[in-house]
Amino acid sequence: NKGVAKMARYRRVTLEARCLIESGLHVKLTKAEIARRIGCHRSTVCREIRRNATNGYWARSAMKMARLRFRSCRRRPRLEGWLKDVVSLKMREQWSPEQIAGRLRVECKVKVSHETIYRFLRSEKKAGGNLWSGLRRYKRKSKGRYAFRKHHPVWMRKIRERPEVINHRSRFGDWERDTMHGRDKKMLLVLVERRSRYMKIGKPDGTTAHEMGFKTKDLLSETFITAHSLTNDNGSEFRDGYLFKIPVYYCEPRKPQQRGTVENAIGLLRQYIDNQADLATLNDPAIKDLENKLNLRPRKILDYKTPYEVLYGKTVALVS
Numbered sequence: 001n002k003g004v005a006k007m008a009r010y011r012r013v014t015l016e017a018r019c020l021i022e023s024g025l026h027v028k029l030t031k032a033e034i035a036r037r038i039g040c041h042r043s044t045v046c047r048e049i050r051r052n053a054t055n056g057y058w059a060r061s062a063m064k065m066a067r068l069r070f071r072s073c074r075r076r077p078r079l080e081g082w083l084k085d086v087v088s089l090k091m092r093e094q095w096s097p098e099q100i101a102g103r104l105r106v107e108c109k110v111k112v113s114h115e116t117i118y119r120f121l122r123s124e125k126k127a128g129g130n131l132w133s134g135l136r137r138y139k140r141k142s143k144g145r146y147a148f149r150k151h152h153p154v155w156m157r158k159i160r161e162r163p164e165v166i167n168h169r170s171r172f173g174d175w176e177r178d179t180m181h182g183r184d185k186k187m188l189l190v191l192v193e194r195r196s197r198y199m200k201i202g203k204p205d206g207t208t209a210h211e212m213g214f215k216t217k218d219l220l221s222e223t224f225i226t227a228h229s230l231t232n233d234n235g236s237e238f239r240d241g242y243l244f245k246i247p248v249y250y251c252e253p254r255k256p257q258q259r260g261t262v263e264n265a266i267g268l269l270r271q272y273i274d275n276q277a278d279l280a281t282l283n284d285p286a287i288k289d290l291e292n293k294l295n296l297r298p299r300k301i302l303d304y305k306t307p308y309e310v311l312y313g314k315t316v317a318l319v320s
Contacts (some may be wrong), residue, residue: 006027013040013044013048013066015059015060015063017038017040018048018052018059018060018062020034020037020038021034021038021045021048021049021057021059021062022040022057022058022059022062023102024037025049025057025304027277029136031045031049031136031161032047035117040092041305042163042184048062051065051066051069052065052066060111063309067318068149078116078120079116079117080113080119083104083110083112085118086100086319087100087103087117087134090103090107090130090319091121091131091134092131092134093134093293094134094136094293095115095134095297095298096135096136096272096274097114097115097117097118097121097135098114098300099297099298099299099300099304100112100114100319101113101114101116102298102303102304103293103298103304103318103319104301104319105304105320106298106303106305107317107318107319108288108319108320112297113204129203133279136268136271137224153239153241153242155191155241155242156248156250157241157247157249158249158250158252159248159249159250159251159252159258160289161249162229162231162249164215165197166194166228166231166249169194169195170195170223171195171227171228172193172195172196172311173193173225173227173228173229174193174194174195174228174229174231175191175192175193175194175220175227175229175230175231176191176192176194176230176231176232176259176261176262177190177191177192177216177231177232177262178190178233178240178259178262178263178266178271179231179235179237180214180266180270180273181267181275182273182275182276182277182278182279183275183277183278183279184278184280186278186279186280187204187207187279188201188202188203188269188279188282188287189202189203189204189212189215189216189219190262190265190266190269191216191219191220192261192262192265193223193307193311194231194261195226195252195310196302196307196310196311196313197296197299197301197302198223198295198308198310199265199267199269199291199295199307199312200222200223200267200291201258201287201291202215202217202218202219202287203215203279203282203284203287203291204278204295208237209236209238209239209240209301210240210243212237212238213240213241213243214243215229215246216240216246223311225311228244228246229246229247229248229249229252230244230246230247230248230249230250230256231250232248232249232259232262233256233259234250234251235267238250239244265294268297269290269294270292270296272290273290294307295307295308296308296316298318303315306318
């Protein structure tokens, strides 16, 4: 039984085994006897001779032919036809290779590795193309957060008071918010729904807590889903918790990971708006266009569904 188990296990035919096959054939041994001496199954010897015999069986010639077949059957896949067109289109829309590959698998049942897309981008760059410029880059260096104020109004809820239903993302309607700054201290207000990663972006009229609070209410009212909570940092612009009927939770100082969902969303937004952009020139239609791009962009953490599809339960054709 042990001998059968060893013969059943797959092994490549080595040069030494091919030499034994060559010598065995010259002395008129049966294929079964040759297989017994090599320690493999008889069908392995039969297949080896059938594939690599040309005007007789010669070990070194057989080895060369086997190596050529091995290389040719493992050629790296190439993007051609409509796949190349889809990848080019989505790179111009600034999707990542991983997002493109994942969405093709979900929507079109086509398996394309993100590494294949990266190789395509490298070759396209060498040929003088510019699709690679759509790859995400993080050039911004952190400059720290605002200094933590020691004064805490009685209505401020600390993040450790946040219930588990929010921490586990088990319902829709729990939001994180933060500001994204541009040139001349201009800013955008960014809200992200924790479960679906759906994003809302707005340009507040000012930087006071009242103006931030009113803009937050406007953005939440556009989603048509019930809001249950807000989570943000301790900046003075967010000292507006008393304006809301829902609880507002405040993170601990210097711990951006406690609002990681909105931090990641701002990182995605930076692909379109760098920290030296003039936000004063950004009008409402342009902001809405950015919002739609990010909400209709597949996310790995959502199994390559889009935030829009997860939040509203609708399927959108993006690559087919």
